[in-house]
Amino acid sequence: MKKISNAKALRRVQDDLKQNYDPNKKLVTICAGTGCRGYGCIKVKEELEAEIAKQKMDVEVRATGCFGFCEKGPLVVVHPEKIFYQQVKIKDVPDIISKTVATGEVLEKLLYRDPQNNETVMREEDVPFYKKQHRLVFGSNGMIDPTRIEDYLIIGGYSALAKALTEMTPEGVISEVKKAGLRGRGGGGFLAGTKWESCRRAPGEPKYVIGNGDEGDPGAYMDRSLMEGNPHSVIEGMIIGAYAIGASEGYIYVRNEYPLAVLHLTMAMASAKEAGLLGKNILGTDFSFDIHINKGGGAFVCGESSALFASIEGRAGEPRAKYIHAVEKGLWDKPTCLNNVETWANVPIIINQGAQSYASVGTEGSKGTKIFSLVGKINNTGLIEVPMGMTLREIIYDMGGGIPKGRKFKAVQTGGPSGGCIPESLLDLPVDFDKLYEVGSMMGSGGMIVMDDRSCMVDVAKYFLGFLQEESCGKCIPCREGVRRMHEILEDICAGKGKEGDVELLEHISTGVADGSLCALGGSAPNPVLSTIKYFREEYEAHIKNHRCPAGVCKALITYSINPDKCTGCGLCIKVCPTQATSGEKKKPHAINNDLCTRCGACIESCKFDAITVE
């Protein structure tokens, strides 16, 4: 792309692109996020292109960022009708091209079928998963080819930057972000505008801005999808932030396990530079700013700001005490403003829309939308973007489609490994920064792991503490040793070796670890234990006092048996059992030999008659 010399020229480029774009022209978009790539979407895309060539049609096939509905990938949308196809396979391609693209015929079998009424849904926005979403940040993902800057420009990309640079003062930008009430999306929830203001005022040169893309929570991938699917929105936000703060250099910290995010960010930065939107004299102004990509090695703790600085500086990723704030002394002891990549992506929206409009969405204390990754025991796994204040029930049942196999909801873990588990009684909780904190959990970066009645809450706490024990940097004693000891006790409880007083001891260690740890990783590490004790104490007691795991998960405490009244003798459990513990004659009730059974659960998963009971 040719260099864009000023704000006016940018508008011309955008207008030219729009004029040359025919909205009624046939276009097939296919989700090419990491999730759909796992389903083989690249092969489907190649097949689409080959079929179009074969049929000598003039139709563009566009590989875009993540659509969010990962449960049903690979996802394909045929434009301009916006016909939404899910779970598309290579063999479906000829029909899509010759029928839907060529004649507009809708292929019923590829449409999403709403399990509530068994009816098919044709358009993406009518699918229940999308219906209640408010896709402010994520909305363009499905239209943009993230490797082409033109796709971003055509939807008005970099207009916010032009507006900030030519119509607003740095202070004006900060004031707008403050008025918008934008809070940090990485977990802290600190007011972004206030942070920017302190950083602007802090003495010292140069100043740095950092995009934190070191997403490390198990089951969370919204930052990845954002960086992969719409890298320019993050970059534009950072450039505006740098202008407001007075920074000349920036870093995006992204883990190397996100190769597609690294690639798309790198390509986006290169094309933004070529277009004069990044680098020296941006849009012909005096303002210069450059971004580097720093690839992380995948340590969870490096998402903590001071550990992240250490990592960029080339040292081991260990946090330091932050009594002097990063906005004064951050990266290389210079004033540094670090925000999560999702926070940065919200900035162009605020500048374009204005603070007032932006702040009209959300709750009193939490404005705008939030992207959540909805995973675990949920029908519609995927990424959703909802206005702050939506209830957990709406998220889990309306968008998530409820719990698979009609099982009962038990809890949802929000905020990543150091968040808390929220029980069924709080399903009507409006989700925002403050409300989640009040019930002993947190927003975190937006992970939501749904659990059904077959999840043991002690086992869940053990899992998260195990994760945190491995991911603690090991610098300070309460976190390194305290989390390890808590994990040991939880392992004991799950193995039937829990002792009277263990729950109280866990609470005692929790307070010490939370109060005494150096950084927020240790400070919040006890949350999974504290919240599960708070809401599921009886489950801990059943393990310790009665040596029972009510959810039937902890292997040392359970036995499997077959209910002869329900068993039809189909033989499936015999087939799937890896240890030959199940046996029986055809059409006669089977039995399980508990000496051989490893309680792996394969028979339960396979049984269609719910005949296997766990006690």
Added chain:
Amino acid sequence: MVNLIIDGKNVTAKKDTMVLEAARSAGVDIPTLCAHEAVSRAGSCRLCVVEIKKGNRTRIVTSCLYPVEEGLIVNTKTERVLNVRRLVLELLLARCPRSEVLQNLAKELGVDPQPRFLPDTDKGKCILCRSCVRVCEEVVGVSAIGMSARGSHKTVGTPFKETSSVCIGCGACVYVCPTGHIVMQSTGDKRKIWKRTFKMQTCEKCGKYFAPVDQLKFISKKTGVPYNELAVCTECR
């Protein structure tokens, strides 16, 4: 000068003094393990935590790293503070059950070992405070040792646990170690530390072995003083 209140006492301290030093100068004792005067502060042992009050907000901070502030109210013995210290000592006693330093400190603070914690057998007396790593880097300037791995797998030692070619056998790490974990054996003309044996230099005047040859060579190179001028022990100098 900055005025603050520590445990009810009015204390005046120079700007940039840490709360730990301000408290000590006022006769308020705060236990520490990792704050050694020879090295920079890491804030890793967490024993020196105190509770500070600003306006209506109280919070726990590390006194060895928290600079004094005008009007700051510091309490060094609140229940929250003692709870953290108690936990830290319980955890350390379980990690290093053979450390006398820790046993004595626990006794002093009235902390008993937590019976529910199975004592470790493989950690020696090391609490991973990194005083040794810091002195080697900041004071000696050779960085022969460092930390490796993460979380509960973290250990201190030479890179890849191989004998270090840059170690000069000076023993500064032994000197700053608060718990006596690092072992240095000096017998006759040999000194053994970090699995490496160093040849010792005799004092040209009294004939006693007094320093590793490598250490004197390092000092000579660094300062430009000829080696033979360094071959005299501090007592005879």
